[in-house]
Amino acid sequence: MTDYDVLRVFCAANGGYGNELGVVRDGSVVPERGERQALAAKLGFSETVFVDDPERGVIDIYTPGDRLPFAGHPCVGAAWLLDVPELVTAAGPVGARQDGEFSWIEARAEWAGQRTLRQYRSAAEVDALPVPPAGEWTYAWAWEDEAAGRVRARGFPGRGEGVVEDEATGTAALLLTARLGRALNIAQGAGSQILTAPQPQGWVEIGGRVVLER
Incomplete structure (x- = not known):
């Protein structure tokens, strides 16, 4: 089984709740799009992130049934986990910052x-x-x-x-x-x-x- 982390994103002040996110830190172990889609479906999270370059923040996002160019809670979670100033998504660059207890990203509505x-x-x-x-x-x-x-x-x-x-x-x-x-x-x-x-x-x-x- 491929190694992956599970984060909870958008938690309450007590650390509870939040939306679960699967993160495969080494995306190279699941290189093909079809393999990634199958793993995302098997894991069953609303989204799963594959990290293709942790230093540059390059990520690839999947739901159980589709690949997404951008999604909010996966980017917030990946920004926190990778601690980088920017993520690179299929939609475009996503600014990222940490502010005390909160992880922030900057993206576009379109x-x-x-x-x-x-x-x-x-x-x-x-x-x-x-x-x-x-x-x-x-x-x-x-x-x-x-x-x-x-x-x-x-x-x-x-x-x-x-x-x-x-x-x-x-x-x-x-x-x-x-x-x-x-x-x-x-x-x-x-x-x-x-x-x-x-x-x-x-x-x-x-x-x-x-x-x-x-």
Whole structure:
């Protein structure tokens, strides 16, 4: 079995929750795209990262069923693990920095892919939502405190791959931040936390806590 690490990204303040991420630190042991896709499907995480050059931060990202040019929580996790100033993804260069307990990346909304952002009237309404049938990728959200930028959200990938709800979704948070044009403090899933902030020239910062699970 190929060696891999498991991180939890966008953890709560107590280190709990967060979205699990598989990271194969030595991507050369799984060089072919088909092999990587098969391993990502076998591991079953919402995303798995293959590190092709740890010093330059070159990474390759897969869901159980597809290869992604960019994804938020894999980049935040890889930035923390590799401790580099930049990641190189298929979408383009991703700025990275560490700030105390938070790992941050800087990316563009157009890299996020197709997501449906659906606003609800209250956090309680978002909490009560059933998992929708397979179909579009839906980010359900509502203001918890609009003045403070606090958001309650849940992410439903709509994929028939076994990942029915994402615990924390950086790409959807990126799109929501770009749409609203303001910094957000997002509570997603069962207890994860995502921080965001719009930057000049269409960039958005996404930050969160990362822990090494195993």
